[in-house]
Amino acid sequence: MSKVGREIGLASLHDVWEVELQVPLLPRIANGETAAIDECLDRYGGLVWSLARRLSPSLSDAEDAVQEIFLDVWKNANRFREEVASEVTFVAMLARRRLVSRMRQSQRDVGAQPIDESTLQYASPPQPARLDITEEATQATACLERLKRDERQVLELSIYHGLPQSQIATRIGLPLGSVKSHARRGLSQLRDCMRLRSRVNQKREEQ
Amino acid sequence: MMSDHAPSDRERWEELETARLLFGLSVEEQLEHGQLSAAVSVDESLSLEQLVASLDVTWSGSESMPLPEHLRLAIRLRAEQELTYNRVRPATSGSMPSRPGWWAHRYLPWLVSAACLVFAVTRWNSDSSVRPVANLTEFRAEIISSAPDVQRADWTAGPTPISGATGDVVWSSQRQQGVMRFQGMPVNSPTQEQYQLWIFDKNQSDKTPVDGGVFDVTTEGEVLVLIDPKLKVQEAFLFAVTIEKPGGVVVSSRERLPLLANVN
Numbered sequence: 001m002s003k004v005g006r007e008i009g010l011a012s013l014h015d016v017w018e019v020e021l022q023v024p025l026l027p028r029i030a031n032g033e034t035a036a037i038d039e040c041l042d043r044y045g046g047l048v049w050s051l052a053r054r055l056s057p058s059l060s061d062a063e064d065a066v067q068e069i070f071l072d073v074w075k076n077a078n079r080f081r082e083e084v085a086s087e088v089t090f091v092a093m094l095a096r097r098r099l100v101s102r103m104r105q106s107q108r109d110v111g112a113q114p115i116d117e118s119t120l121q122y123a124s125p126p127q128p129a130r131l132d133i134t135e136e137a138t139q140a141t142a143c144l145e146r147l148k149r150d151e152r153q154v155l156e157l158s159i160y161h162g163l164p165q166s167q168i169a170t171r172i173g174l175p176l177g178s179v180k181s182h183a184r185r186g187l188s189q190l191r192d193c194m195r196l197r198s199r200v201n202q203k204r205e206e207q
Numbered sequence: 208m209m210s211d212h213a214p215s216d217r218e219r220w221e222e223l224e225t226a227r228l229l230f231g232l233s234v235e236e237q238l239e240h241g242q243l244s245a246a247v248s249v250d251e252s253l254s255l256e257q258l259v260a261s262l263d264v265t266w267s268g269s270e271s272m273p274l275p276e277h278l279r280l281a282i283r284l285r286a287e288q289e290l291t292y293n294r295v296r297p298a299t300s301g302s303m304p305s306r307p308g309w310w311a312h313r314y315l316p317w318l319v320s321a322a323c324l325v326f327a328v329t330r331w332n333s334d335s336s337v338r339p340v341a342n343l344t345e346f347r348a349e350i351i352s353s354a355p356d357v358q359r360a361d362w363t364a365g366p367t368p369i370s371g372a373t374g375d376v377v378w379s380s381q382r383q384q385g386v387m388r389f390q391g392m393p394v395n396s397p398t399q400e401q402y403q404l405w406i407f408d409k410n411q412s413d414k415t416p417v418d419g420g421v422f423d424v425t426t427e428g429e430v431l432v433l434i435d436p437k438l439k440v441q442e443a444f445l446f447a448v449t450i451e452k453p454g455g456v457v458v459s460s461r462e463r464l465p466l467l468a469n470v471n
Contacts, residue, residue, distance in 0.1 A: 029290065032290045032291070033290075034286070034287055034290050034291075037283055037286045037287070037290070038283070041274060041279055041282060041283065045273065045274030045279065046272060046273055046274065047264065047267055048274075049272060049273070049274045049275075049278075050267040050272060051263055051267055053272075054267070063275075063278055066274070066278055066282070067278070067281060067282055067285065067457050070282045070285075070286065071285060071286075071289065074285075074286050074289045074290060075289065084253070085253065085257055085260075088264055089257055089260045089261060089264065092260035092261070092263045092264050093256055093257070093260040095263070096228065096256075096259060096260060096263060100227075100228070100229070100230070100231045101231060103230075103231065104230070104231030140261075140262070140265065155262075158229040158230065159229060159259060159262055159263065159266070160262075160266050164230055165230050180222065180225075180226065181222075183225050183226070183229055184221055184222050184225040187225050187228075187229075187255055187258065187259070188221060188225075188255075190258060191254055191255060191258050194258070
C-alpha cells in the first residue's frame with residue numbers, strides 16, 4: 001500500500017477495482033514492452049472510459065479524451081513509483097488532470113451554458129457494490145456523511161458530475177465564493193477524517 | 208498591508224489545489240499555485256490529489272463499462288508508436304505525474320521564456336498554411352541545400368485523387384523538418400474538414416504511420432506547408448495526405464486519400 005495512501009486511509013478503496021494487489025504494469029510499459037499495452041487496457045480501460053464519459057460533454061469528446069489520457073499514461077509510465085501511490089490511483093490522477101483541462105477548455109469555448117442547469121437532476125454517486133465494500137471504503141462513506149450537506153453536495157457535483165463552479169452555485173443556491181470555500185473545506189475535512197480513522201485503525205492493529 | 212482575513216499561504220495553496228483538481232486553474236492561478244507549492248512537501252501536495260483520484264476510482268467502480276473496441280484499437284496503435292519511439296528512454300527519478308507546483312516555481316523564469324517560445328512556434332505552425340510563401344520557400348531551399356539526408360518526392364494521385372493537384376515534399380529525417388508544396392489543391396473549410404499528413408516510416412508498421420500534422424489550404428495557387436511530425440520519424444519512405452474531420456484523427460480510415468509521395 002502506498003505511503004500517502006496509507007496516511008489518508010484510502011488505498012484499499014481500490015479493491016473495488018480489484019487491482020490493488022496486482023503486479024504493476026507501468027514499469028513494463030516504461031521499458032517499451034508492447035505486450036503490456038493490452039493488459040493495461042484490460043485493467044484500466046473501463047475505469048478511464050467511465051471517468052471520461054462522466055466528465056465529458058459528449059460521447060465523441062469522451063472518445064477523444066480517452067485517447068489523450070492513455071497517451072499521457074504511456075508518456076508518464078516511467079514516473080510511476082509504487083511506494084508513492086498505487087497504479088490505479090496514478091492512472092486516475094492522470095485521467096482527472098486531462099479531463100479537468102478539457103472541461104476548462106470546453107467551458108471557454110462554449111461560454112455560458114445554453115441550457116438551464118438548475119432544472120437538471122444530479123443523482124448522488126453510486127455506492128460500491130455491497131460485496132466490494134472494504135473497511136476503508138466504509139470509512140470514506142462515513143467521512144463523506146459527516147460533512148455538512150452543502151459541502152458534500154459541492155464535492156459530489158464537482159467530482160462525480162464534473163460541474164463547473166458557476167453551475168454548482170446556481171444548482172444549490174450558493175454564492176460562487178461559498179462554492180469554492182465549501183469545496184476546499186469539504187475536501188480538507190474528508191482527508192483529515194480519513195487520516196484520523198486510519199491512525200485509530202493502525203493503533204488497534206498494533207494492540 | 209495584509210487584511211486580518213487574508214488567507215495564509217497554506218490556506219491559499221489548499222484553495223488553489225482544490226480548484227485545480229475539481230475545476231481547473233487560469234494561467235495566473237497556475238503560476239500562483241506553482242509558487243506556493245514550493246513550500247509544500249511532495250507527500251502533502253499529493254494527498255488531496257490522491258483523495259480525489261480515489262473517490263474517482265470508487266465512484267466509477269460500480270458503473271464500469273468496457274472500452275469500445277474501435278477506441279481500444281486506436282489507443283493500441285498509438286501506444287505502439289509511442290513505445291517504439293521511446294523504447295530507449297531512461298526511467299526518471301520522478302515519482303508521479305510531474306507536480307505542476309514546485310517545478311513551475313523553480314523553473315519559472317525558464318517557463319516564461321519557454322511559454323513565449325512555444326507561443327511563437329505554435330503561432331508560426333498554426334499559421335503555416337497562410338504564411339507568406341517567401342519565408343517557407345527560403346526554408347525549403349535551406350533544407351534542400353544544407354540537410355545531408357534530404358529526401359524529395361513529387362505528389363502523385365492516391366486512391367481518391369484530386370484532379371490537377373500537384374506539388375512535392377521535401378524532408379530531412381536528421382533535422383525532423385520538411386515542407387510540402389501544393390498547387391491546385393481545393394481550398395478546404397476548416398470547420399468541416401481538414402487535410403492531414405501521414406509519414407510512413409520503414410521502422411514501423413504500415414498500419415501506424417506518424418501523424419505529420421493537420422493543415423488547411425487557403426488558395427488554389429501555390430501553398431507551402433510546414434511538416435509537423437508528432438513523433439520522431441526515423442526513415443520516411445512514403446508521405447500521404449488524407450482528408451479528415453476538423454482537428455484531424457489519431458487513426459485514419461484512409462477513405463479519402465488524394466495524394467501520395469513515395470521517396471524511394
